Amino acid sequence: MARIIVVTSGKGGVGKTTSSAAISTGLAQRGKKTVVIDFDIGLRNLDLIMGCERRVVYDFVNVINGEATLNQALIKDKRVENLFILPASQTRDKDALTKEGVEKIINKLQEMDFDYIICDSPAGIETGALMALYFADEAIVTTNPEVSSVRDSDRILGILASKSRRAEQSLEPVKEHLLLTRYAPGRVNRGDMLSVEDVQEILAIPLLGVIPESQAVLRASNSGEPVIFDQTSDAGQAYLDTVARLLGEKRDFRFLQEEKKGFFNRLFGG
Ligand SMILES: Nc1ncnc2c1ncn2[C@@H]1O[C@H](COP(=O)(O)OP(=O)(O)OP(=O)(O)O)[C@@H](O)[C@H]1O
Ligand SMILES: [Mg+2]
Secondary structure (H helix, E strand, O other): OOEEEEEEOOOOOOOHHHHHHHHHHHHHHOOOOEEEEEOOOOOOOHHHHOOOHHHOOOOHHHHHOOOOOHHHHOEEOOOOOOEEEEOOOOOOOHHHOOHHHHHHHHHHHHHOOOOEEEEEOOOOOOHHHHHHHHOOOEEEEEEOOOHHHHHHHHHHHHHHHHHOHHHHOOOOOOEEEEEEEEEOHHHHHOOOOOOHHHHHHHHOOOEEEEEEOOHHHHHHHHHOOOHHHOOOOHHHHHHHHHHHHHOOOOOOOOOOOOOOOOHHHHHHOO
């Protein structure tokens, strides 16, 4: 059975799509057959970040409505074996997603022997976000080190515990992971942002990864190359560690301290 993982947050713009792209690419690089689904109906960002926007013909909603088969809509990544993208539609109304429709697709993906189904959730707690988390076995709760983001993540934890299929059917609860993104140690030290410890204390769920605030992320999304391909970058390395932990490996947390920039680093903007 595939592990179904939702990347969720409540608050918008915290790095869910960036993380979904990086983590699914990383899992495929590690030999896991992975599909990443864009649940953000109407916005459709994931295909841009994954660099396959020109290859989108059919989407998630077309498959739900029986206008295309899953095989027609799935886009196979050209860089990594075992990686597939199911894009969202750009125009349709948000009610296009139904539990039955999503379930049908998840069941078909299960039949195709995927190891991982990654669900990139839209922001908020409306239908799209609820559909993205409903079937999840695990949740990567993506949070920025600031009060409003932590509060929304806490809210999402409540929803996972009450409105997921696992909650409804009294199964083992959705396994929760904290992914702290856009972490800027310098700003933490100056007291402008919450620290890893602060966030962990409030949310009280296991820490999966800490992704530093990094220019490499913008560069990556502009070029349609998930940042995990940029293994010279801090963010790319932090996502590699995150994927390893998801696979059960132990990795030390890096990039938690402010980097003391030496002369050459300053000079070359390292
Ligand atoms: N580690 C990071 N360092 C710097 N910028 C980042 C980082 N992670 C994400 N960003 C930037 O933050 C913005 C939002 O990222 P992203 O689209 O991944 O968030 P999202 O949670 O999916 O947003 P939405 O809720 O709208 O779907 C983007 O401009 C992205 O480049
Ligand atoms: Mg997004």
